[in-house]
Amino acid sequence: MKLKYLIFLLIVVAFSSLFIGVSPLSPMDLFSMTDQQSHIFWTSRIPRLVSIIIAGTGMSIAGLIMQQLTRNKFVSPTTAGTMDSARLGILVSMMVFASAGPITRLLVAMAFAIAGTFLFMKILDKVKFKDPIFIPLVGLMFGNIIGSITTFFAYKYDLIQNMSAWLQGNFATTMSGNYETLYIAVPLVFLSYMFANRFTLAGMGEDFSKNLGLNYRQVVNLGLIIVAIITSTVVITVGMIPFLGLVVPNIVTIFRGDNIRKNLPHTAALGAVFVLICDMLGRIIIFPYEIPIGLTVGVIGSGLFLFLLLRRKKYGL
Numbered sequence: 001m002k003l004k005y006l007i008f009l010l011i012v013v014a015f016s017s018l019f020i021g022v023s024p025l026s027p028m029d030l031f032s033m034t035d036q037q038s039h040i041f042w043t044s045r046i047p048r049l050v051s052i053i054i055a056g057t058g059m060s061i062a063g064l065i066m067q068q069l070t071r072n073k074f075v076s077p078t079t080a081g082t083m084d085s086a087r088l089g090i091l092v093s094m095m096v097f098a099s100a101g102p103i104t105r106l107l108v109a110m111a112f113a114i115a116g117t118f119l120f121m122k123i124l125d126k127v128k129f130k131d132p133i134f135i136p137l138v139g140l141m142f143g144n145i146i147g148s149i150t151t152f153f154a155y156k157y158d159l160i161q162n163m164s165a166w167l168q169g170n171f172a173t174t175m176s177g178n179y180e181t182l183y184i185a186v187p188l189v190f191l192s193y194m195f196a197n198r199f200t201l202a203g204m205g206e207d208f209s210k211n212l213g214l215n216y217r218q219v220v221n222l223g224l225i226i227v228a229i230i231t232s233t234v235v236i237t238v239g240m241i242p243f244l245g246l247v248v249p250n251i252v253t254i255f256r257g258d259n260i261r262k263n264l265p266h267t268a269a270l271g272a273v274f275v276l277i278c279d280m281l282g283r284i285i286i287f288p289y290e291i292p293i294g295l296t297v298g299v300i301g302s303g304l305f306l307f308l309l310l311r312r313k314k315y316g317l
Helices: 003-017 027-031 035-070 082-096 102-126 134-156 160-164 180-194 196-202 206-211 216-238 244-256 260-284 293-310
Strands: none
Touching: 003 035, 003 260, 035 180, 035 196, 035 216, 035 244, 035 260, 082 102, 082 134, 082 160, 082 216, 102 134, 102 180, 102 216, 134 160, 180 196, 180 216, 180 260, 196 206, 196 216, 196 260, 206 216, 244 260, 244 293, 260 293
């Protein structure tokens, strides 16, 4: 699909999402909104739309970078322990910095996400069996170990209910004043585009990239830091959104190849569209109640993941 069609689809879906919700609001109301409708529109609907677009774009690009650097199409923040590490960081911030503000909590989550991602890469270097399916399985086991540690200490310190809020992504509570942390991901998206060609070269292997004069280790570390910061920012703001960074980059790669710089705009647009559609479905299926975005993306994303696994030879994944 051409980028202009994706952008048009994004605009249509984004505009439509503004008018789905418990409080009635139609496009015609925009010209004569009541005080209540204006309050809902500017403090809830617009922040929710912005947060969905940033989260969908950021997580999709994070998955694209991670897949390129690991040279594995089934690696993403979900299957590399990055999300679970960020969640552990949130728990540690609750335990150690109980009275600290959201900035401290975010910094701790970022530190743990970066450490977890680098640890996964170290494990990857030690693994001799480089089968495309085996690597994400190692990542899932690594993530489950971290998740088990998080659950254990959450039970021990009676924080399990607090942690459950971070288990599934949810845009229902997104309001003006509590989503602005996501803006941290915006400059990282542009930074990813600036270094896209270097990430592409790094994905061709250490020896090849060094022969071309690339500082391989520096580029890989930068990419992993970008992935970890974007992931932790999304997790701490809206919760965990599984499989997003896995399926969207793969769909784009199937149709457009492996060049990150060319694929990055398409991946960003498709990621935003995918999350918006899942969010709209979550608001419609059991209206007036709402299904968390983590559940809708998880169900659809896991189904697409299984489809890609079964058809990996056909698509060259």
